[in-house]
Amino acid sequence: MTWREYHEATKHTPRSVRESPHLLDWASMPDPFRHFEGVPVLDLPADPPPPETPRAELPDQDGAHFLSQLFFYSAAISASKLSPAGRRYALRVNPSSGNLHPTEFHFVTTGLRDWPDGLYHYRPSSHMAEQRAAGNFPLSSAAVHLILTTIEAREAWKYGARAWRYCLHDAGHAWQCVTLAAEAMGFTVSAIGEFEDDQIAQLCQLPDDERPLLQLAIQQATQRPTFAHFGHLARTRRSALDFEGGEQSISLLQLTAILQCATQPLQADFAHAPLISLFLYVHRVEGLAPGVYRYVNGAPELLIPGDQRVMAAALSLGQNVAGNASVAVSMIADLDLAAALFGDRGYRYAHFEAGAIGQRLYLGAAAQGLGATGIGAFYDEEVHRFLGLTPAQGQVVYHFAIGYPVPDTRLQA
Ligand SMILES: Cc1cc2nc3c(=O)[nH]c(=O)nc-3n(C[C@H](O)[C@H](O)[C@H](O)COP(=O)(O)O)c2cc1C
The missing domain is CATH 3.40.109.10 (NADH Oxidase)
Incomplete structure (x- = not known):
């Protein structure tokens, strides 16, 4: 199977999710x-x-x-x-x-x-x-x-x-x-x-x-580390199970710091050009009107105005994290560019880059006193349709959510 066939075959659709048996055999959990x-x-x-x-x-x-x-x-x-x-x-x-x-x-x-x-x-x-x-x-x-x-x-x-x-x-x-x-x-x-x-x-x-x-x-190396107090951040970072809804906003300064940290150039033999671009569902950010933005050259460009909390949750298979977050993210990969640069291997690299950005979002959010959650489950084609993307303009490969995490009572140090 080519990477393209694999990618098509593994898209979530409302029908595939509805018809999936969703049965986990806990006795055989790896x-x-x-x-x-x-x-x-x-x-x-x-x-x-x-x-x-x-x-x-x-x-x-x-x-x-x-x-x-x-x-x-x-x-x-x-x-x-x-x-x-x-x-x-x-x-x-x-x-x-x-x-x-x-x-x-x-x-x-x-x-x-x-x-x-x-x-x-x-x-x-x-x-x-x-x-x-x-x-x-x-x-x-x-x-x-x-x-x-x-x-x-x-x-x-x-x-x-x-x-x-x-x-x-x-x-x-x-x-x-x-x-x-x-x-x-x-x-x-x-x-x-x-x-x-x-x-x-x-x-x-x-x-x-x-x-x-x-x-x-x-x-x-001699370069300055990205994070102060890295050890504490790395060991206390957690995925938020959900975020506090309501009205409380994060600041534009916080969002900017998180995004800057997440989009630093990566050091890799496959990091020739960025393969991932970020689309932001801004729900509650002081100084930035609600709506969907494309993050271009370090600045958000408004694409779709208005409150998108319901849409963000719906696109992420109905997961509350994407709607209750302050900001949700769609990572859109240029899989054609990846393939042109690296052949079949490009598919891996686009996903590595998305994961790398995700890890930086986790720590960038933690450094701002916020929580984050990676979201691998989303309705692929619905995301493209909503963002107005043709296949040649990119494919969604990862979602993310950032906000004020609800306390997790099951967590133990
Ligand atoms: C690639 C990836 C996809 C994930 N997808 C989801 C998701 O769809 N929904 C969710 O609630 N958490 C998701 N998570 C968070 C994981 O559930 C979480 O990392 C895991 O339970 C371990 O918890 P920790 O991050 O606090 O160490 C994802 C994490 C990763 C790395």
Whole structure:
């Protein structure tokens, strides 16, 4: 199946949603934690300090402390929830559709102090590193080189054929989780999407159900981190279950800060030109009249005036978050441009970019004292029709909502 056929086949329509059985077999819910058994498991120091002060040269750092800090603020467990049935489940720094966590974090280290060179898998359940092979793995010159993989079956359990889209988004989120954590520690991350999947899968000795999506090379840098108090933001970020409705507005300044942070240029071998543009459903922003805006060159341009709360919720499969938010977002991808630039691979890259923007929206909102929620479920063609987009003008790939979150009583630190 081509990416175009896949995309068409996995669009939500009122009919497809109505006719979908929506039956989840909880007895066969996939385990969101993969453990590689029978290999040495190396401790990462518990509770590493927040990465507020840029550090020294990477190879000179204590390897275990560096890795502990990197993963604690990008991929570790950061909270838990108690379900109404009394079952406790873990939440992580990186968000994930349905909390199913298809993304796994593998990494290769070279020349870290007091840390054996080798191929590792991060074990979030106990914040440890599984040493899957010792020795030299010439993936890049980086001292730490991550390979983000995906286990599609975890998502398919809930989302069926549409699962691949979610896997790609999740990887985009994870990419920025690592990027922003590394940045707070004084490093940059270059993402690599162009590689032979089979070759990397073989090199990383991946099980058959796991596919490589992105490689991340961690490099020296001197640039200023995007966020103050990053450690706290990263570990307390949560998806809002719903937002306070009513009249309370966010300010235009807050919205501008969030959008600026979300649309920073990305560092990747596929980041030639932005593939995603943002359409904003402004519900309650002081200084900006309600309506739908296109976000162009850092400024909102009015497209459709008037209150769109009902429409925003309806387009997101009737989810209240999109209507009760202060602002909802449609991310529109130029999939034709992606394909022209990168062939079949472009489909992945557009979704990675959407996930990356989403992660920056989460943290940008948190930095403003607000909440956010990624929304992977929407009526594709209805969104296009409402926004007046022809297929050549773009396809919706992701929704988002930002606002004042309602307290979540199930949440536990
Ligand atoms: C790609 C993606 C799609 C999501 N789609 C929805 C959605 O449609 N509705 C919703 O309420 N939450 C959605 N979420 C939020 C997840 O449910 C949430 O990330 C997960 O439960 C983990 O919670 P946390 O973000 O607080 O760690 C989505 C998250 C991601 C990353």
